[in-house]
Amino acid sequence: MPMFNDIRPVLNAHYISDILLAALYFILKHIPGVCSQVFESCRLELREYEWLTFLACVVVLKNRRQATIAQYVSTTCLFTKVLSLICFLNYSATYGLLYILLCLGQTMFLPKPIYKGPESIVYFRGPNLYEEIERDKRVTWMITFYVAWSPKCVNFAPVFSELSNEYKLENLKFGKIDVSRYPAVAEKYNINIGALSRQLPTVILFQNGEEKERRPTPTKHITFKFDFTKENTIKEFGLNDVYYQCKKHLALRKKGAGGDGDTPDDKEAKKEK
Numbered sequence: 001m002p003m004f005n006d007i008r009p010v011l012n013a014h015y016i017s018d019i020l021l022a023a024l025y026f027i028l029k030h031i032p033g034v035c036s037q038v039f040e041s042c043r044l045e046l047r048e049y050e051w052l053t054f055l056a057c058v059v060v061l062k063n064r065r066q067a068t069i070a071q072y073v074s075t076t077c078l079f080t081k082v083l084s085l086i087c088f089l090n091y092s093a094t095y096g097l098l099y100i101l102l103c104l105g106q107t108m109f110l111p112k113p114i115y116k117g118p119e120s121i122v123y124f125r126g127p128n129l130y131e132e133i134e135r136d137k138r139v140t141w142m143i144t145f146y147v148a149w150s151p152k153c154v155n156f157a158p159v160f161s162e163l164s165n166e167y168k169l170e171n172l173k174f175g176k177i178d179v180s181r182y183p184a185v186a187e188k189y190n191i192n193i194g195a196l197s198r199q200l201p202t203v204i205l206f207q208n209g210e211e212k213e214r215r216p217t218p219t220k221h222i223t224f225k226f227d228f229t230k231e232n233t234i235k236e237f238g239l240n241d242v243y244y245q246c247k248k249h250l251a252l253r254k255k256g257a258g259g260d261g262d263t264p265d266d267k268e269a270k271k272e273k
Contacts, residue, residue, distance in 0.1 A: 009070045014110045019073065021106055022080035024099070025087045039091060048087060055083050068166055074112075074231070119161035120168040124177040129185060132175075137209040138253075140172045140246055142237070145191050146201040147180040153201045156228040160203075163230065167239060171253075172246040190218070198223040205237050213237050 010016075020027070026044075029035050035042035044052075058079055063072050081103060089096035124132070124143075133141055144160050146153035164174035179186035179193050186193045189211075191202045198216065205213040215236055216226035226232070234240060 007069060009068070010073050012113055014112050015070070015073055015077075017106050017110050018077045021102060022077040022084060024102075025084040038095075051083055051086070055079060071231075071234070115158040115162035117162065118165050120164045120174060121161065122173060122175040124175055126177075126182045126185060129175070129177055130188070133206050134209055138171055138249070140242060141206040142172075142174050142203065142239075143206065144174075144176045144201050144203050145179045145186065145189065146176060147193060148178060149180070150200045152228065156201050159228060159230045159233065163233065163239070167243050169243070169246050169250060171250050172243060192218075192223075198225065201228065203228070203233065203237070205242070207242075 028038055029042060029044060032042070059076050062075050062079065085096055085099055085103075088099045122132070129143070133139075142163075144153075144156070146156075148154075160174065160176070168174065177185060179191060183193060189202070189204065191197075192199045199218060203215050204211055213236070215228075215233070217224050226236070
């Protein structure tokens with residue numbers, strides 16, 4: 001059952017079509033009758049084997065920090081589709097163009113499903129946000145500052161819910177606060193909540209009680225646009241690395257000297273108190 005729960009997120013039309021589309025070139029190459037009509041040969045060329053070997057190395061490197069099977073599949077399919085496109089173009093520009101159109105069609109008509117599952121989010125009300133961040137600095141917080149009327153905030157909501165469910169740990173937590181109701185919080189964190197603001201939503205990663213990363217990134221004169229997709233959020237915040245660091249620290253705390261769940265640093269802090 002645990003294995004099925006891990007696989008279940010990819011058992012839908014988007015991921016299945018993504019896998020088939022990524023492997024299309026190699027599938028056609030091994031279907032008798034079809035391969036002889038479409039290609040000059042039904043065997044992979046030596047350089048195509050070399051490309052596959054290179055692809056395998058890239059996939060291993062890119063996926064070494066993925067937290068879920070869905071992320072693994074998405075990343076693998078992305079690079080495999082690039083290789084398939086190169087292979088199709090190697091035979092014919094027409095084949096390459098048709099393949100691009102198939103990829104665009106799949107993106108338009110079989111988009112990645114919107115997350116509707118459970119979430120692990122703390123909803124803050126005003127000052128209790130920074131009180132909670134300061135209360136235990138061993139906890140890493142990822143906070144979304146949003147307003148209810150912003151379409152971008154609404155679109156990001158299911159993405160953030162999915163991330164909170166996949167990455168939650170005792171020392172890695174997710175929170176949200178409606179800054180239209182608490183403008184003092186927006187002012188404290190330098191977030192413009194005006195109707196034309198490009199800072200909504202704003203996501204801030206707090207580590208050791210201090211701001212570590214923020215997207216979108218504002219400067220003195222301009223705010224750089226940020227596309228709040230799941231993949232971009234994971235990449236820009238280094239969420240996979242943050243997850244494994246928190247998991248490692250949590251394991252060390254639980255092992256602790258004497259088996260009481262405290263590290264030597266925790267014990268020293270208690271003595272000082």
